[in-house]
Amino acid sequence: MGKSLVPSRKRGTSGPMQPRKKLKVPWVFILLCLSPWILGFLLFTAYPMIASFYQSFTKFNLIESPKWIGLANYKRMFSDDPDFWIAMRNTIWISVISIPLRIAFATFAAWILTKPKKGMKFYRTLFFLPAMVPTVAASMSFTYIFNPSYGPINNFLQHIGIKNPPFWFLDPVWSKWGLILLGLWGIGDTMIIYLAGLLDVPRSLYEAASLEGANSWQSFRYITLPLITPVIFFSGVTGIIGSFQYFTQAYVAAGQVNDYSHSMYFYATHVYFSAFRAYEMGYASALAWVLLVITLLCTMVILKTQKRWVHYPNGSLFK
Amino acid sequence: MSTLTFDPATYVDPEANARRRAKLWHDFLYSVANHTTLIFMSVIFMMPLFFVVATSLMDRSQTVSHSLWPHPFIWHNYIKVFQDVPFLRWTMNTVLVSTLGMIGTVISSVPPAYVLSRLQWRGRSTAFIIILATMMLPGQVTMIPVYVTFSKMGWIPSLLPLIVPAFFSSGFSIFLLRQFFTSIPDEISDAARIDGCSELQLLLKIIVPLAKPAIAAVALFSFLGSWNDFFGPLLYIVENPNLWTLGIGLNAFQGAHHVEANLMMAASALFMLPVIVIFFLSQKVFIEGVTLTGVKG
Numbered sequence: 001m002g003k004s005l006v007p008s009r010k011r012g013t014s015g016p017m018q019p020r021k022k023l024k025v026p027w028v029f030i031l032l033c034l035s036p037w038i039l040g041f042l043l044f045t046a047y048p049m050i051a052s053f054y055q056s057f058t059k060f061n062l063i064e065s066p067k068w069i070g071l072a073n074y075k076r077m078f079s080d081d082p083d084f085w086i087a088m089r090n091t092i093w094i095s096v097i098s099i100p101l102r103i104a105f106a107t108f109a110a111w112i113l114t115k116p117k118k119g120m121k122f123y124r125t126l127f128f129l130p131a132m133v134p135t136v137a138a139s140m141s142f143t144y145i146f147n148p149s150y151g152p153i154n155n156f157l158q159h160i161g162i163k164n165p166p167f168w169f170l171d172p173v174w175s176k177w178g179l180i181l182l183g184l185w186g187i188g189d190t191m192i193i194y195l196a197g198l199l200d201v202p203r204s205l206y207e208a209a210s211l212e213g214a215n216s217w218q219s220f221r222y223i224t225l226p227l228i229t230p231v232i233f234f235s236g237v238t239g240i241i242g243s244f245q246y247f248t249q250a251y252v253a254a255g256q257v258n259d260y261s262h263s264m265y266f267y268a269t270h271v272y273f274s275a276f277r278a279y280e281m282g283y284a285s286a287l288a289w290v291l292l293v294i295t296l297l298c299t300m301v302i303l304k305t306q307k308r309w310v311h312y313p314n315g316s317l318f319k
Numbered sequence: 320m321s322t323l324t325f326d327p328a329t330y331v332d333p334e335a336n337a338r339r340r341a342k343l344w345h346d347f348l349y350s351v352a353n354h355t356t357l358i359f360m361s362v363i364f365m366m367p368l369f370f371v372v373a374t375s376l377m378d379r380s381q382t383v384s385h386s387l388w389p390h391p392f393i394w395h396n397y398i399k400v401f402q403d404v405p406f407l408r409w410t411m412n413t414v415l416v417s418t419l420g421m422i423g424t425v426i427s428s429v430p431p432a433y434v435l436s437r438l439q440w441r442g443r444s445t446a447f448i449i450i451l452a453t454m455m456l457p458g459q460v461t462m463i464p465v466y467v468t469f470s471k472m473g474w475i476p477s478l479l480p481l482i483v484p485a486f487f488s489s490g491f492s493i494f495l496l497r498q499f500f501t502s503i504p505d506e507i508s509d510a511a512r513i514d515g516c517s518e519l520q521l522l523l524k525i526i527v528p529l530a531k532p533a534i535a536a537v538a539l540f541s542f543l544g545s546w547n548d549f550f551g552p553l554l555y556i557v558e559n560p561n562l563w564t565l566g567i568g569l570n571a572f573q574g575a576h577h578v579e580a581n582l583m584m585a586a587s588a589l590f591m592l593p594v595i596v597i598f599f600l601s602q603k604v605f606i607e608g609v610t611l612t613g614v615k616g
Contacts, residue, residue, distance in 0.1 A: 040487025
């Protein structure tokens, strides 16, 4: 990075007297500086991880102390808990649909933002703004706006001649699409990262391509797309991690409409309900560890495939 | 000047002229198409916000009708929110949690980020990898033992579990600050050290002022993170309505009392307003911060 701009250190010392003294490492200072993080790591990460791993093999309800039951929690998940499978199915469904949709939409929104000669900042502000809206406010607003009988969206759809608009959050088939729209509406922060990636693509490449007679689709497909694969990769990884922790939107929306059919019951919801509604802390810990393993596996799969499709112009963090 | 005929500066090839005009026309159409798409998308992005504000100004009978525009405008809804709903108390709680959390995050994340980026020591890269790994760790894995600990300390329900952890630095903030600190040339530190600056002075007097934009971004993200947080309050304060923050208050209150839609939307609008104002005031910091945490290594 910036280093190449300034003269290298070795040349800097004046006179032949002595080689530059090696800087003494101020260990006390380093430890003091790191202490908040070290303490935080021990208190809020290391110890809780060990404790929850242990608790995942126990029956534990907060009042009595944990009782060892071996693998029973893990067995129960796969053989004796229909809610687990509902949550799993919903989570996989929303990951498979929403991660690619989000990537496509963020790419498109960022790409169209780079087009105008003037006004990019203005449009960018408008595109980004919904990402600022607090999740609870956004989810509550969406359940109202998408209300089938008097919400403005269906009013509008009927105005333009759609006779039977969907029941959105009230219909188990459509509720997840409502959540997906809610997610796409708040695409702003992802889009900004894509935008930065797109603006990094050297203009000269596009000029060269247009001299060769490439149309805009071709220059998008063969220049832009390959050069933003690192961004796509990054948002794919964070998308998978995020979708197994997808909670607030679904919880708020489900609470607003009484989601009896459990169509908005996701993996993170199941962990929460097991722990803090059923007070089955041991079982919830086991669920959390399965979640961690799934997340790790998915991330590793993408990491393995990245060589085949991710182009790094000058190396990267993930190499 | 001679009267010679051919002057390349003024000569216009009629064919080239036509081509140029065609290109201009093409560019014009192209830009019209772009702006049309952009305006269309802007309208879609803004529509939900418009509906929220419009509904918040309707009277009750209108919210269950088919109208999209308030008639008449009931500005009184915004006063009624404060009367019918303990909105002020929720706001105070949220401001308290967000502000203290922000202070805690900044003062506990700057020093670790400094030693992780600007000092050479053995184990540094290992420490950084651990921090990255903890950022990826799903919260569910640690949530229960942390909850049990807080509950044993008698901190549930209270605002403490939402504030105190911020003082133990956050991986995300360390990461963001480190990215920025690394880009400050080493020579600045070297010069200061030669002038007899201690490491602490160096950090406080030289690096911190230089890193103001990154620190501002960390402060902003932390503030917004607490402002928007729902899961933390759901675990720790939901039992005591006096402690409710805006997010949990809005949701729980609606669940218990079924407030009319217009008041609910007015409350949502008030909940969004500070965040949107902050965004407009600090857009640059914000967008640079998001970009800094993206993939640009």
